[in-house]
Amino acid sequence: MLAYHKTIWLNNVVFLLWVMVILQVEAANDAEILLKFKQSLLNTDALSTWETSNVQPCTNNTRNWVGVICNRGSLFGLQLENMKLKGTIDIDTLAQLSTLRTISVMNNSLDGPFPAINKLGRLRSVFFSYNNFSGEIHDDAFEHMAVLKKVHLANNSFTGNVPKSLANLAMLLEVTLENNQFYGHVPNFKSSELKVFNISNNYFDGQVPPFLAHMNTSTYLGNPGLCGSPLPACKPSIHKNSLSMVLIIVITVALLLFMTGVFIVLTKYRGTNTGKQITARDVEMLPHEKAKLKQGGNDLYPNNQARALERPTSYKKSDNGKLCFLRNDRQKFEMQDLLKASAEVLGSGSFGSSYKAAIIGGPTFVVKRFRQMNNVGKEEFQELIKKLGRLRHPNLLPLVAFFHKRDEKLIISDFVENGSLASHLHGKRTPDQPGLRWSTRLKIIKGVARGLAYLYRELAELALPHGHLKSSNVLLDDKFEPLLSDYAFTPLINKEHGEQVMAAYKSPEFTQNNTITKKTDVWCLGILILEILTGKFPANYLKHGKGGNDELATWVDSVIKEEWSSEMFDMEMRASRSCKGEMLKLLKIGMWCCEWNEEKRWSLRDAVEKIEELKEMDNDDLADFPSGRSFSSESSYSRIASITTEEVV
Structure with missing residues (x-):
């Protein structure tokens, strides 16, 4: 056994x-x-x-x-x-x-x-x-x-x-x-x-x-x-007895239009159509054809460079709808000119699609086609857009013109060649394209703060003077000066959609209490500061609905409390040892702006004042910052307050 x-x-x-x-x-x-x-x-x-x-x-x-x-x-x-x-x-x-x-x-x-x-x-x-x-x-x-x-x-x-x-x-x-x-x-x-x-x-x-x-x-x-539910009901289908007659009418009209079109083309372009660029007026495509075109491989648009701008669904020759210009220092053009423009699809954002449209013989603009403004009335829409069109600040993207119909709303702005801050922080870069140095990032965040402060002064009546502040809505000109875009649209966007996608609705106060205040934009500024310093994208922005746990701010907090290291800064900034103290100051500003307790969160005025004091090079200590709590725990702020410039280097 x-x-x-x-x-x-x-x-x-x-x-x-x-x-x-x-x-x-x-x-x-x-x-x-x-x-x-x-x-x-x-x-x-x-x-x-x-x-x-x-x-x-x-x-x-x-x-x-x-x-x-x-x-x-x-x-x-x-x-x-x-x-x-x-x-x-x-x-x-x-x-x-x-x-x-x-x-x-x-x-x-x-x-x-x-x-x-x-x-x-x-x-x-x-x-x-x-x-x-x-x-x-x-x-x-x-x-x-x-x-x-x-x-x-x-x-x-x-x-x-x-x-x-x-x-x-x-x-x-x-x-x-x-x-x-x-x-x-x-x-x-x-x-x-x-x-x-x-x-x-x-x-x-x-x-x-x-x-x-x-x-x-x-x-x-x-x-x-x-x-169909939960969307509006589908239109009833046509009865079989009338279907044949409808088909006959449709086919007849289509043939007449086709023959008329052929005649016009032959008359107008006979002997002169060689090498003509095809535009939105030449080709009308179904949505799935546009989708295929975006992937390339279409002989009409070699190398996928030029694409047709979608014709506004409610614009017809019989309409009196016209582009309404907001600035006198931009070249004027008509809706027909816009429809003739060669266009490139830039992408589909939170509010709708964006196109880069090059006016024939004129400048290039960005046309944003808004899908989520159907609940706003014409007068309310025009009043706010015209007010935004009157804003003038070097750190705001100018609105150039707009088009309003019940089912069609276009907003036209300048095209910024250098792209967004998000593309420079997280996107593709050519081998010869340098990364963002500390001095450049400091210039960007100062410009963002100035632009936001201007919105707070000029749009004091709005609960959210910006409402959607994030790195993809910060455009950079050729000198890397920031231009805020998509600002002050909160009153126009359908409320249900806005609460799903806009940055302000990821804030702690909305997540917990369904409230937003003037300090909500400050929270967005704080997240943007942390993103600029760490090079990490705020993951909760990817989620629809309420923000939930803010991974970026939580990660920064945990690093400060447990295992502080200068490696938390984006590697493209680590080479400069002479500015780590200033970087640390900006980190503290970001944390004060991200304070979860809204009452203890800095006001925009406090944040802007401290941002303006930052310099490219270290030349003083951190004693000028007030003592207090961080956005999530007292121990975290005590820890960061005790970190010296020497420890960061």
Whole structure:
């Protein structure tokens, strides 16, 4: 009997040793696989801890490599968010990770077509939002992924229909496809557990499936062809008896228009049409055709440079609608000139689509086509826009003109060639394009503060003089002077939509108490300061609805309390040792502006005064700052107040 128990004990020991050997081999393999995967990416500075297979990614539940998620000593997931990664995803290499269950590459610059994700059949979560992926997703892209629960593909350039294999997944909990160019009908999703769903700002048409009718209206906004609960009811279909007559009339009218058009073209352009640039007046495209055109490959627009500007749906020759100019120092033009302009799609933002329009023989403007202003009256719209048009400040983007119809609202502003602050902090850069130095960032934040202070003086009656202050709404001219854009639109934007997407509604006071005040813009300024200093994107801005936990401010707070290091500053600024004290002062200003307790948060006046005192070089200490609390804990402010310039360097 004793010998039997000894045999059992020895067998168990051998089995445990065998399991340990297997786990060690698997860990070694994981390290080698991840190193190979890293080689397929570009701009991998954030993956500096991925260096050698001698150091394993995971030790029990502790991660040794940045961006990995560990579970019982195994690699459970990859969380490679906000790392400025470029290139394409090497799925074949990742498929060798047998324990991989979740992957997130949100807010990078990865591109190419949708990866063959079904090679990772055991995945539970896929987070690909806020990248540069493009093209159609094949119908079988999600086949054999029975345990997949979360799919986030928002804010890319995907086109085509929603894959049937995605709609057929039975365990789906979350699907976000907003701000792409998907088109066609919304499929019937089979999952009865779908909790998060968003397809806003695409080109879907037809009726919302009854199974999805309980979702919030914001889920479907920005798809003009959609109808049915919770959207307005679909128009009744034409009776079969009258259908033939309608078809005959439509075909007859179409033929007459076609023949008339051919005659006009031949008469007007005979012998002179060689090399003519095709414009919006020449080609009228359906939404899905526009989506395909944006991906390139159309002979009408070589290299995807010039694209047709969408014709305003309510503008007809018989209308008296005209562009209303807000400035006398800009060249005037008519709506017809705008429709003839060659245009480039800049993107689909929080409020609608933006186009770069080059007027023939004239300047270049940005045309913003607003989708979410349908609840505002004409007089209210014109009164506020005209008031904004009268604003004059070197740090505000000038509004040039506007167009108003019941179903069509355009706002035209100057085109700023240098792009947004967000693109310089987080976007693609050419090899010869320098990063943002401390002196440049200080110039930017001072300009932002001055522009915001001007809005507070001139628009004192508004609860939110800006309302949507974030890095993508700070444009930079050729001298890197900032220009605030999308300011003071809060009274015009449909309230339900504004609360879903605008920066002000991510603030603690709205998240907790559904309130906004003049200090809400100050909170947005604080987040912008932290973003400029750290180079990290505020992740809660990516979410629709209330802000929830503010990851950026919380991360800064935790670093200050637990493991202070000057490496929290963006690496592009770390080289300058003579300005770390001033950088630290700006960090403290940002934290005071991010104070969760609104009563203790600085006023804009206090913040602007302290920002104006900052210098490019260190020449004094930190004693001029008041003592007090940080935005989340007293110990944090005490810690940062005790940090010296020498400790930062």
